[in-house]
Amino acid sequence: MKHAGSPTPAVNYAAAGAVETNLEYAALIALDWGTTSLRAYLFDAAGNVLDTRASTAGIMNLPRSAEQGGFDAAFDDTCRAWLDQTPGLPVIAAGMVGSAQGWVEVPYIDAPANAEALVAGIVRVKAACGVTLHIVPGVLQRGELPNVMRGEETQIFGALSEDASATDSGKPDDKDSSKRALIGLPGTHAKWAVVQAGRIERFHTFMTGEVFAALREHTILGRTMVTPDRPDTDAFLHGVNIARDKGQAGMLATVFSARTLGLTGELSREQQPDYLSGLLIGHELAGLEAVLAQQQNSLAGQHLRLIGNEALCERYRVALAQFGCTRAELVKHATERGLWRVATQAGLVNPTPQTAHAG
Amino acid sequence: MKHAGSPTPAVNYAAAGAVETNLEYAALIALDWGTTSLRAYLFDAAGNVLDTRASTAGIMNLPRSAEQGGFDAAFDDTCRAWLDQTPGLPVIAAGMVGSAQGWVEVPYIDAPANAEALVAGIVRVKAACGVTLHIVPGVLQRGELPNVMRGEETQIFGALSEDASATDSGKPDDKDSSKRALIGLPGTHAKWAVVQAGRIERFHTFMTGEVFAALREHTILGRTMVTPDRPDTDAFLHGVNIARDKGQAGMLATVFSARTLGLTGELSREQQPDYLSGLLIGHELAGLEAVLAQQQNSLAGQHLRLIGNEALCERYRVALAQFGCTRAELVKHATERGLWRVATQAGLVNPTPQTAHAG
Incomplete structure (x- = not known):
């Protein structure tokens, strides 16, 4: 085509x-x-x-x-x-x-x-x-x-x-x-598929987008948040790296820091949405990394493809780089194709x- | 007193x-x-x-x-x-x-x-x-x-x-x-505190209760759920054990199974709420186990105390037993004391x- x-x-x-x-x-x-x-x-x-x-x-x-x-x-x-x-x-x-x-x-x-x-x-x-x-x-x-x-x-x-x-x-x-390849589809219910020889071998679903919306709109975390004029990449990366390096207790524990870092003055109201987004995407990628490890695979060095909203895929590219994956290519028009x-x-x-x- | x-x-x-x-x-x-x-x-x-x-x-x-x-x-x-x-x-x-x-x-x-x-x-x-x-x-x-x-x-x-x-x-x-002891306070924002020599040494917060409510009320997971007449312990334990044994991808991934196990006919509408509750409490305890492990400690064999709503503490006792902790004692009237x-x-x-x- x-x-x-x-x-x-x-x-x-x-x-x-x-x-x-x-x-x-x-x-x-x-x-x-x-x-x-x-x-x-x-x-x-x-x-x-x-x-x-x-x-x-x-x-x-x-x-x-x-x-x-x-x-x-x-x-x-x-x-x-x-x-x-x-x-x-x-x-x-x-x-x-x-x-x-x-x-x-x-x-x-x-x-x-x-x-x-x-x-x-x-x-x-x-x-x-x-x-x-x-x-x-x-x-x-x-x-x-x-x-x-x-x-x-x-x-x-x-x-x-x-x-x-x-x-x-x-x-x-x-x-x-x-060749085994990895395709990510960020979104409400993000999918990660392992494809090989023209087949979808297996895949995983992460409810990242929907959980973010539910936490933001319907928990105490959203109460202190203010939407920034433009995305705050530093706050986003802060969240990604906390999830990657300090996420052992799991997402139920780390998300509370979006509030407590606000209480201690370390995260402004405008930074909290991007920090939380980074935390969740970071936990998604850490979880993906854990299942890849079970298959003697890793995000580091992967040449993977992303399908979806361009701005969201760009967030994932930035987050993936924190996991050593610097070759994440956006596939355009995948749906029509x-x-x-x-x-x-x-x-x-x-x-x-x-x-x-x-x- | x-x-x-x-x-x-x-x-x-x-x-x-x-x-x-x-x-x-x-x-x-x-x-x-x-x-x-x-x-x-x-x-x-x-x-x-x-x-x-x-x-x-x-x-x-x-x-x-x-x-x-x-x-x-x-x-x-x-x-x-x-x-x-x-x-x-x-x-x-x-x-x-x-x-x-x-x-x-x-x-x-x-x-x-x-x-x-x-x-x-x-x-x-x-x-x-x-x-x-x-x-x-x-x-x-x-x-x-x-x-x-x-x-x-x-x-x-x-x-x-x-x-x-x-x-x-x-x-x-x-x-x-x-003696170092562990006290759990299940609830909207569950707390786990390590106490020693009459001091609160450190503690963790898990937003388990509030995240459960947000997932149930404000995501696709709640749409197929029906509240059962009485709690379904089997469904609850199913969730706990999935989080413990198959939770590597993290909570963002496992929670989707509350829906997919419904689609495959393995979980009835009435079982889904307790299954999801078990998943989240299981992830909380797995996360707690991970941070305890960093301190050369473990849930197995712990003699710990629980403070809070009796029915909820009972759920935690059942879940803790799956992690090898069979001595979880409910402390009554802790607030007034x-x-x-x-x-x-x-x-x-x-x-x-x-x-x-x-x-």
Whole structure:
């Protein structure tokens, strides 16, 4: 898949939507449909993004209830114009839309999971307008501490497709790469996946983002906090390093220091949010380091990839460097790339060479 | 100090309040004045509790604002009748009433701290009615992860006074005991204090209770939870043992299993709250174990004491047993005992022998 930022995109991302004429080349609608938002991408057959739509109609925020056709309404609002212009466009979707609270429940596939297993697990749902949506399954890792993901698996395969395009074969061949790699997806529920030979081998979930919000909004820690004008990197690093070096008692103990360092005058109100953020991300990385150590692995020296909000990924890059990991590369557009990859692998679209309609 | 439950109390606790005639022996008013409640104890000169009052007028819940005399109003509502009957009664108070948000800010004393230091740190405040309150300071432990307590220090000295009464000398002599001991105070902000030779040497705070409430009420984990009719000990122990044996990735990772074990059908909605509670208490104890290990100490084989809500302390006893600690003794009435001890040591009351007004 070629993309904005790739050397020779036929359609520039920034111009998408403005270049009306290209819409006639539309070949695929791809949906990233989560809990609080719905993002839609219109692709041409060469894998270029022709147009995008974003809506707040996540599965917990539909324009009307699911029973009253809320999913149909959200889908129509977002994609009707594209389908009117190009009837019969195939549609692929990933994310919480396939959960028990989604449009249709798509059973998890078990880890280790490769792209073929993902394709085999797709479940179809027919919209009221007659269009069939192909919904990508999430991944479940069984065990004493089970883990699940929905949506991230697609992003991970999007990031892996980068390996494929680097070989310029036009077809993903990352299965040839037998190197074990680590991919981090910071966020509300941060995921860390170990990938190898084009497969998600295992993964971990850290509720870092959601716990931060709960501590900040609903505990005594938030009462003395004032949001700073701009992030305070020193306070953030202070938290990361306390978690790394003095975190033995665990997060339940260290977080109290966001308050006590305020009481002793060592942390201003404006510094406390970034300090707490650093503490939690530091505990996440220390925990990741501990599970990597069980596999004779380590964060130090890792060449890993990050997927997600750029500002948040930048925080993780800064924190990772404190753990000796200085090669953390941000993967852009992993979601669209992954949706495109699964759609092509599922035969929903037949990719054409990039030059098909260039100029 | 003799107390309800002691072999020969002149006034039985259960009868307190009903035995009007004894109020003439009143010698001390002691207040346990926290954030959400105010508990008052009327003592005779032998250290018996003659009467008690409980109010919801904690410092964050005064009948009117502090500026409008809220502290005076709460104090009058609770203690006026006692003072009318016995004018000039000395008054001691401990807890958040001495915080920056309290009646008067009482500076922390530094750990290590003994009872003499506590007495020396008392700050007086004069109520509108002319009575002087003696407010006990909290304790601060400086360092990279500072710790503070307000109120718990008094409970700890109350628990230590038990050692003294065991020797039946009538005067606390626990300084003679050079054995290092561990005292746990489960709760919203659980404290674990190492005491030695009658001193609080150092202590740790775990925000276990408050984090549990925040996770339960304000994260996705609570959404699938249903409160069971009665606590589910198996689910609780499951959580404790996961934290102990599989907790390497840290609490941010393990808590997600309260959700995923529900998704895989291994944990019912009714089991999830106790499982999460077990996880958090398990992480607290694992963290405590880690800091004890740094001091060549361990939970296994400890003979420790617990202070606090009986049902919660029972949970901790069950959890501690999973860490090899089977001798965790509940200390009752530690708050009143501690207030009495500090008051006598401060010379606010001259203790008389128990038999002074027996019968």
